[in-house]
Amino acid sequence: MKNDYRSRNHPAWWAFLLHRLSGLALSVFLPFHFWALGQALQGEARLDTLLRWTEQPLVKFAEIMLVLLLAAHLTGGMRLLALEFLPWRDWQKSLLAWAAGAALAAGLAFALAL
Amino acid sequence: MEGRAVSSAGQGFAAGSVAAPGLSAKSEVWLWIAQRASAALLALYVLVHLATIIYAVRHGLSGAAILERTRGNAAGLAFYVLYVLAIAVHAPIGLRTLCQEWLGWRSASLNWFMAAVAVALFVFGLRAAWAVFI
Numbered sequence: 001m002k003n004d005y006r007s008r009n010h011p012a013w014w015a016f017l018l019h020r021l022s023g024l025a026l027s028v029f030l031p032f033h034f035w036a037l038g039q040a041l042q043g044e045a046r047l048d049t050l051l052r053w054t055e056q057p058l059v060k061f062a063e064i065m066l067v068l069l070l071a072a073h074l075t076g077g078m079r080l081l082a083l084e085f086l087p088w089r090d091w092q093k094s095l096l097a098w099a100a101g102a103a104l105a106a107g108l109a110f111a112l113a114l
Numbered sequence: 115m116e117g118r119a120v121s122s123a124g125q126g127f128a129a130g131s132v133a134a135p136g137l138s139a140k141s142e143v144w145l146w147i148a149q150r151a152s153a154a155l156l157a158l159y160v161l162v163h164l165a166t167i168i169y170a171v172r173h174g175l176s177g178a179a180i181l182e183r184t185r186g187n188a189a190g191l192a193f194y195v196l197y198v199l200a201i202a203v204h205a206p207i208g209l210r211t212l213c214q215e216w217l218g219w220r221s222a223s224l225n226w227f228m229a230a231v232a233v234a235l236f237v238f239g240l241r242a243a244w245a246v247f248i
Contacts, residue, residue, distance in 0.1 A: 020212060027205045037242035047177030074160045077153050106164055113171045
């Protein structure tokens with residue numbers, strides 16, 4: 001058990017956990033996203049009804065979180081691809097910080113555009 | 115058991131760290147390759163998607179405004195069909211690994227379930243692209 005704790009109390013473990021949980025959250029969200037877009041089949045008015053529903057503060061907050069999770073999954077995934085496929089360089093140690101920074105920047109850009 | 119838990123943490127989400135019955139080692143390798151190849155494509159698609167989302171919320175988020183930009187846009191349709199295909203490959207492989215490592219679901223039924231998830235994601239994704247772009 002002691003080994004388990006030590007192997008997990010590390011930034012790379014938290015990056016792994018965030019990547020997995022963000023992937024799970026995005027997978028759960030996708031069917032709802034596809035369903036919502038499919039409402040356009042019933043015309044603009046139906047889509048507008050749905051868009052008005054998304055104006056609620058709680059839904060807006062959830063949207064920002066989803067964009068943040070999407071950006072985090074993207075940057076975390078790019079970090080993993082770089083680690084797995086590029087020859088090791090010292091700058092790869094900084095990828096965690098770059099990935100976190102880029103994800104936060106994307107989330108902020110979306111939140112400020114709302 | 116403890117060794118496996120440590121190995122899980124160390125390997126991150128490497129696909130198929132413990133093979134489910136019903137899939138050969140070769141198939142596991144193909145799943146690993148498919149996961150990485152779709153990830154590389156999705157890196158580009160998600161960047162474009164994020165930029166599109168931010169553009170859309172800045173330029174009108176009404177049904178009419180959205181559909182005016184998308185309807186009849188063949189390039190947009192082609193882009194999103196490929197996007198949906200990459201998602202339908204990438205997400206089920208990741209979920210499969212999660213089910214194996216966290217839920218201990220390693221029977222052959224997992225592979226069938228994830229194949230069904232892949233088909234459902236592809237079909238519903240295509241329906242969504244059709245609704246917005248055609």
